[in-house]
Amino acid sequence: AGNALAVVEERRAWTTMAPKKAEKVAKAVKSAVSRKQKKVRTKVRFYKPKTLVKARDPKYPRKSVESRGDKMDKYRIIQCPVTTESAMKKIEEINTLVFLVDIKATKPKIKEAVKQLYDVQCAKVNTLIRPDGKKKAYVHLTQDYDALDVANRIGII
Numbered sequence: 262a263g264n265a266l267a268v269v270e271e272r273r274a275w276t277t278m279a280p281k282k283a284e285k286v287a288k289a290v291k292s293a294v295s296r297k298q299k300k301v302r303t304k305v306r307f308y309k310p311k312t313l314v315k316a317r318d319p320k321y322p323r324k325s326v327e328s329r330g331d332k333m334d335k336y337r338i339i340q341c342p343v344t345t346e347s348a349m350k351k352i353e354e355i356n357t358l359v360f361l362v363d364i365k366a367t368k369p370k371i372k373e374a375v376k377q378l379y380d381v382q383c384a385k386v387n388t389l390i391r392p393d394g395k396k397k398a399y400v401h402l403t404q405d406y407d408a409l410d411v412a413n414r415i416g417i418i
Contacts, residue, residue: 335374338366342417343397351399352417356408358400364390371398379415381406 340361342348348359362371368386375383387399402408412418 333363333365333370335377338363338370338374339378339398342412342415344417349418352408352412356402356404356406358402358408358411360398360400362388362396362398364394364396366396366398368398371400375400379411381411 340363343359343361345359351357351359358375360371360375366374368388371386371388372383375381375386382403382405384401384403386401388396390396402411409418
């Protein structure tokens with residue numbers, strides 16, 4: 262019984278809607294067909310129309326953490342001391358420490374890193390890139406400091 266009532270209600274809705282639809286169709290048939298005016302182009306090239314350009318409004322940061330300021334800190338610049346016989350000879354005879362350093366480290370940066378790490382003053386720094394691609398730095402100390410003492414403090418000897 263409930264279903265039959267629903268069907269009757271639905272038919273009633275269709276009968277009230279039908280005349281409105283018919284009126285709309287009749288109106289469309291009677292009126293003249295209007296076509297959009299074709300735009301006359303005067304130029305050969307087509308230029309993309311200028312549209313609204315909005316400023317960026319990000320909803321979240323694209324990087325989860327901000328980048329560290331200086332990636333080349335003193336611990337990254339100086340990787341390790343070289344402890345070969347020739348390096349030991351340089352320590353003893355010409356007051357020079359030998360280190361493996363980061364490939365991107367410059368001479369002033371190496372000088373500063375040695376000063377900060379070992380509390381010694383450098384006279385000059387010589388560098389070379391070894392055939393295996395690592396950079397080696399010869400750090401010549403001033404007369405005030407003894408390379409042998411610094412090497413003992415580091416633990417080379």
